[in-house]
Amino acid sequence: MIRKKIALFKHFILKSIGLKKLSQINEMNNKNVLEGKIYRNGCSLFEGTLIINSKRVQLCCQPLTDNKDFFFYYYDNKSDESFYSAIQQYKKNRDKLYEMWVKMEKNPCSNCSYMIEDSLPTNLNIRTIHFPTGFDDSSCNFRCIYCNAIPVLDKKIKTVGNLFETIVKLSKDFDFKGMIFSFSTGEFVARNDANKILDYLYEKGALISLTSNSSIYKKRLMDFIKENRVTGINTSLDAGTRETFAKVKGVDCFNKVVENILKYSNEGCLYDLKYIILEGINDNIEDINGFVEIVKKANTRNATISANQQVKNKRLSENTINMTTLLYKKLKETNANLLFSSNDFNREDMKEIREKININ
Ligand code: SF4
Numbered sequence: 001m002i003r004k005k006i007a008l009f010k011h012f013i014l015k016s017i018g019l020k021k022l023s024q025i026n027e028m029n030n031k032n033v034l035e036g037k038i039y040r041n042g043c044s045l046f047e048g049t050l051i052i053n054s055k056r057v058q059l060c061c062q063p064l065t066d067n068k069d070f071f072f073y074y075y076d077n078k079s080d081e082s083f084y085s086a087i088q089q090y091k092k093n094r095d096k097l098y099e100m101w102v103k104m105e106k107n108p109c110s111n112c113s114y115m116i117e118d119s120l121p122t123n124l125n126i127r128t129i130h131f132p133t134g135f136d137d138s139s140c141n142f143r144c145i146y147c148n149a150i151p152v153l154d155k156k157i158k159t160v161g162n163l164f165e166t167i168v169k170l171s172k173d174f175d176f177k178g179m180i181f182s183f184s185t186g187e188f189v190a191r192n193d194a195n196k197i198l199d200y201l202y203e204k205g206a207l208i209s210l211t212s213n214s215s216i217y218k219k220r221l222m223d224f225i226k227e228n229r230v231t232g233i234n235t236s237l238d239a240g241t242r243e244t245f246a247k248v249k250g251v252d253c254f255n256k257v258v259e260n261i262l263k264y265s266n267e268g269c270l271y272d273l274k275y276i277i278l279e280g281i282n283d284n285i286e287d288i289n290g291f292v293e294i295v296k297k298a299n300t301r302n303a304t305i306s307a308n309q310q311v312k313n314k315r316l317s318e319n320t321i322n323m324t325t326l327l328y329k330k331l332k333e334t335n336a337n338l339l340f341s342s343n344d345f346n347r348e349d350m351k352e353i354r355e356k357i358n359i360n
């Protein structure tokens, strides 16, 4: 009787939290564990990435839960001790989170839309350390018309931290061999200390992932590429002609950028190219054709269509919507994996675009 009650209770608990029966999970795990995976809760996007901001260490870049204290660990960047303590707190909560995920318990991610239940790696393998815009003295040689980091780049917002020193500090806690360092700190390659950082990471056996405008050729970066140590470069090109490029970026160097993209991609670097559709600027056939040609020549991995978030409240014109669908159709014929940044579009515009190109 007592056993029956316990079984009923277990059944009720599993049902009420919407989980699979433990026996089902175990069965799946027996199958998967050989491939280094188990069936568990996990985060589809940020698992495996540590984010270092100038004032805080983050377990996740956008915790869509109320429990931000669990994900953000603030530090005083003048104190090494404070930084190491934030890293320790991060590690503690990362392990705690993983345990809750594995046990399929309710956890601080439970209400987040990125949470999934699937066959996932058997451990939380932190493979990427990401530095976002705003870390340290982010700088950039461009002034894109849609850039939301301009106040930081123009030094109107004072940033703190020191990228190189922070990387050195991290080497005490992490083995850099095979670890990916991802930089979205303005134009990383334009930094005065870019070579110093690249040399250091090269010696340590690290890998690189960049968000870059591709305007500056770096020999050291090419060394990483030749050794297959660049996991990808993400460049928002937004144009297919020299004139439009200059209008969007504030710098007339379209040919140089295309030349660099081709130089790097010819050596095997995987490129992700983006086109932010801008009304009255790049919503025309010449730019679209030019961009599609570059996507083909660079053997682009991902081609992303996006919109200007800063004017998301305003609907796009009929012509811009038609040009977005034309861009979609033309990119579809290339070998690139085609992505849509739907969240950057006005919801009504996205609905109309979806209907026109027949995607859900
Ligand atoms: S599930 Fe959501 S809150 Fe949890 S780590 Fe992923 S993105 Fe962050």
Ligand code: SF4
Residues within 6 Å of the ligand: 140, 141, 142, 143, 144, 146, 147, 148, 149, 150, 186, 187, 212, 213
């Ligand atoms: S290249 Fe990037 S960081 Fe530089 S201005 Fe353009 S959007 Fe901003």
